[in-house]
Amino acid sequence: xxxxxxxxxxxxxxxxxxxxxxxxxxxxxxxxxxxxxxxxxxxxxxxxxxxxxxxxxxxxxxxxxxxxxxxxxxxxxxxxxxxxxxxxxxxxxxxxxxxxxxxxxxxxxxxxxxxxxxxxxxxxxxxxxxxxxxxxxxxxxxxxxxxxxxxxxxxxxxxxxxxxxxxxxxxxxxxxxxxxxxxxxxxxxxxxxxxxxxxxxxxxxxxxxxxxxxxxxxxxxxxxxxxxx
Amino acid sequence: xxxxxxxxxxxxxxxxxxxxxxxxxxxxxxxxxxxxxxxxxxxxxxxxxxxxxxxxxxxxxxxxxxxxxxxxxxxxxxxxxxxxxxxxxxxxxxxxxxxxxxxxxxxxxxxxxxxxxxxxxxxxxxxxxxxxxxxxxxxxxxxxxxxxxxxxxxxxxxxxxxxxxxxxxxxxxxxxxxxxxxxxxxxxxxxxxxxxxxxxxxxxxxxxxxxxxxxxxxxxxxxxxxxxx
DNA sequence: GTAACTTAGTGTAATATATACACTATTGGA
DNA sequence: TCCAATAGTGTATATATTACACTAAGTTAC
Numbered sequence: 001x002x003x004x005x006x007x008x009x010x011x012x013x014x015x016x017x018x019x020x021x022x023x024x025x026x027x028x029x030x031x032x033x034x035x036x037x038x039x040x041x042x043x044x045x046x047x048x049x050x051x052x053x054x055x056x057x058x059x060x061x062x063x064x065x066x067x068x069x070x071x072x073x074x075x076x077x078x079x080x081x082x083x084x085x086x087x088x089x090x091x092x093x094x095x096x097x098x099x100x101x102x103x104x105x106x107x108x109x110x111x112x113x114x115x116x117x118x119x120x121x122x123x124x125x126x127x128x129x130x131x132x133x134x135x136x137x138x139x140x141x142x143x144x145x146x147x148x149x150x151x152x153x154x155x156x157x158x159x160x161x162x163x164x165x166x167x168x169x170x171x172x173x174x175x176x177x178x179x180x181x182x183x184x185x186x187x188x189x190x191x192x193x194x195x196x197x198x199x200x201x202x203x204x205x206x207x208x209x210x211x212x213x214x215x216x217x218x219x220x221x222x223x224x225x226x227x228x229x
Numbered sequence: 230x231x232x233x234x235x236x237x238x239x240x241x242x243x244x245x246x247x248x249x250x251x252x253x254x255x256x257x258x259x260x261x262x263x264x265x266x267x268x269x270x271x272x273x274x275x276x277x278x279x280x281x282x283x284x285x286x287x288x289x290x291x292x293x294x295x296x297x298x299x300x301x302x303x304x305x306x307x308x309x310x311x312x313x314x315x316x317x318x319x320x321x322x323x324x325x326x327x328x329x330x331x332x333x334x335x336x337x338x339x340x341x342x343x344x345x346x347x348x349x350x351x352x353x354x355x356x357x358x359x360x361x362x363x364x365x366x367x368x369x370x371x372x373x374x375x376x377x378x379x380x381x382x383x384x385x386x387x388x389x390x391x392x393x394x395x396x397x398x399x400x401x402x403x404x405x406x407x408x409x410x411x412x413x414x415x416x417x418x419x420x421x422x423x424x425x426x427x428x429x430x431x432x433x434x435x436x437x438x439x440x441x442x443x444x445x446x447x448x449x450x451x452x453x454x455x456x457x458x
Numbered sequence: 459g460t461a462a463c464t465t466a467g468t469g470t471a472a473t474a475t476a477t478a479c480a481c482t483a484t485t486g487g488a
Numbered sequence: 489t490c491c492a493a494t495a496g497t498g499t500a501t502a503t504a505t506t507a508c509a510c511t512a513a514g515t516t517a518c
Binding site: 002003004005006008010012048049050051052053056076078079082083090092148 | 237279281282283284310321323
């Protein structure tokens, strides 16, 4: 069975830039291609959009099929439509950015048996298609975003220490932050809830745990608070 | 002649949200549909992406064909892919935002004879498809953007007064700004070049004209200046 | 030609925000 | 019990933002 159209149509795909925080590195999840073109090269997880699913649903489905991830935070990044970006035929791709708690998502064997692995951003393998460009845009976007939204809670465990949060900001912004000023600022936003718990199994003074308070965040947003770090 | 594919494919379109500044109003350019569906309703200018043109090229071409505008500032907004957004068949649209100097672009009769007209944002006609949603997103985006980028020079004549610039900011942000503080701030950004000219044909003291200095803007960006108003 | 009208253009003081900076507290392990 | 490691804390200074009102210059109407 084939489908016929009066004019030629581009194929439509989605690709996901999945960021995960691994101790002191921001990593990105890639899969190794097992088919032509770019066979053996690494690529962003993604695939074709079905005729009866939304773009976001397609991104979630592909992510699940190729990497076993689900229920991740997803945000549309940009749509790439250079004419020759896929050597086979015209393919337009809607790129998405996902943030995941790497601790929650140890990489499972992908369900369709392709290799999936986390790579540090400064140690990437050769990528297929225009995926270097997509990845670069995702990185720029997350850097810009972290400045005016308390993003990044998606990347940390649900309970985290202020040092972990600061380290995350330092990794994304790629510069050192002053500990006292960072704490002062982040606490003044009033979107964290201090817990009656401290971290366990550390061989030094244990740090207080915090949790992100979404409802307080929404309130602050409405009041127009400036989240710039 | 028909084109055949193994799987069904969505049609791919572009739509443009064209903002123009008209004295004291931010307006948007719409065209009246002359064909089914939504015949007679107003819609964003746009149309199908050809197989051999980029998304941006498609947006520029449609804008030219439907409204006679060219050489406008264009920026990708978002891609809309709800399954039923077009009643005929699956259509995914890549939306773009354009900013134009309304003074440069008095609406010509559109080349394909459809009516095109500027509408104030608070006095819109009924719109086709999910265009209300697209327009709303464009408005939110431009409001956010004006805060951290000296945008809006695209909307003004090349030579403009500080009062015109302030009025533009007030329209986009939808709040009054203090004249002295606005001037202090905008001049401190050091991206305007003061000209040896004043406005003509006004029945009161003539204001000094300024021009946006792109190369200084680039320098400031690199130095990491904060453009927030 | 002068008074009235209209918009341009200007500075300062008060307040809020951001930055720079170094020591004590707590816990685990040797 | 001492050492190692990280948590946790405050203050003074610099910078940025805000609030606020008058004089300047050109045009028009009398």
